[in-house]
Amino acid sequence: MPRPTVLIPRLMIAIAALFPSAAIVSAKDAAADDGKLRIVVFGAHPDDAEFKAGGTAAKWARQGHHVKLCSVTNGDIGHWQMAGGPLAQRRAAESAAVARKLGVTSQVLDIHDGELEPTLENRRLITKVIREWKADIVIAHRPWDYHPDHRYVGILVQDAAFMVTVPFFCPDTPPLKKNPVFLYSSDGFQKPYPFKPDMVVALDDVFDEKVEALHELESQVYEGGASGSEEFVRNVPPAADVAGRKAWLKQRWQARQSAEADRYRSDLLRLYGDEKGKAVKYAESFELCEYGRRPSAAELKQLFPFFPAE
Numbered sequence: 001m002p003r004p005t006v007l008i009p010r011l012m013i014a015i016a017a018l019f020p021s022a023a024i025v026s027a028k029d030a031a032a033d034d035g036k037l038r039i040v041v042f043g044a045h046p047d048d049a050e051f052k053a054g055g056t057a058a059k060w061a062r063q064g065h066h067v068k069l070c071s072v073t074n075g076d077i078g079h080w081q082m083a084g085g086p087l088a089q090r091r092a093a094e095s096a097a098v099a100r101k102l103g104v105t106s107q108v109l110d111i112h113d114g115e116l117e118p119t120l121e122n123r124r125l126i127t128k129v130i131r132e133w134k135a136d137i138v139i140a141h142r143p144w145d146y147h148p149d150h151r152y153v154g155i156l157v158q159d160a161a162f163m164v165t166v167p168f169f170c171p172d173t174p175p176l177k178k179n180p181v182f183l184y185s186s187d188g189f190q191k192p193y194p195f196k197p198d199m200v201v202a203l204d205d206v207f208d209e210k211v212e213a214l215h216e217l218e219s220q221v222y223e224g225g226a227s228g229s230e231e232f233v234r235n236v237p238p239a240a241d242v243a244g245r246k247a248w249l250k251q252r253w254q255a256r257q258s259a260e261a262d263r264y265r266s267d268l269l270r271l272y273g274d275e276k277g278k279a280v281k282y283a284e285s286f287e288l289c290e291y292g293r294r295p296s297a298a299e300l301k302q303l304f305p306f307f308p309a310e
């Protein structure tokens, strides 16, 4: 694939020059070992991690923990009307803007949208991202999501879930001494088995912040991304009507995230107690992966430190 491999590194350099905060690791977060948690959320495209875990990321960030939202592809076919370098640039900038609003770091890997494969090369790449971030917590799609890129992100992160600790795999990047806790972000797919959360996080105190951040994902939320159309755009308030757009977006996310809270109400009651659990309006949820460290219920609550002391 001669043309893309020649063009894309140049493109990524151009992106880094245009949008420094979209580039790899911010100086602040390169320093680890400050006693704070380190979290990396993988998504297949520059919106998935934001959609699935943006609220929980904001809650960690408020407590000074270090969160990276990492898109494994550059999203360069994720629009009905535009594609290629200009779209990849646009989406990297959108993700960087979300990250600024949430107080987290964003990274977009240089792999074409729709072309992610679970190769050894990509297993090494994902392993290095997790190691370099010195992650305590890793979140990714389940490997039976609708989109091939989502599925392969799930596979690649599962494939890294033990290898991050193995010294002679990618020996140029120091292995993690402690295996992170790996979790899946939520989805609605039923086969081979439905998503079943171990952790459900109340978003009520960060919900507005999440919506305010998602407002930056213009190509996706207001133009519909790859499944948009002229008709879709006609039904969204115009770009000049910022308040109208935000209200429209808020309504959609209220529906989505209150449905998530209601679907996992019994877990909210278990985690927050009856009174608080009943009152939660909006939630994000995560399921433990069996392949990383297996935390006790008490340790899981330390990793998601959003619960009143017991």
Ligand SMILES: [Zn+2]
Pocket: 044, 045, 048, 147, 150
């Ligand atoms: Zn996606």
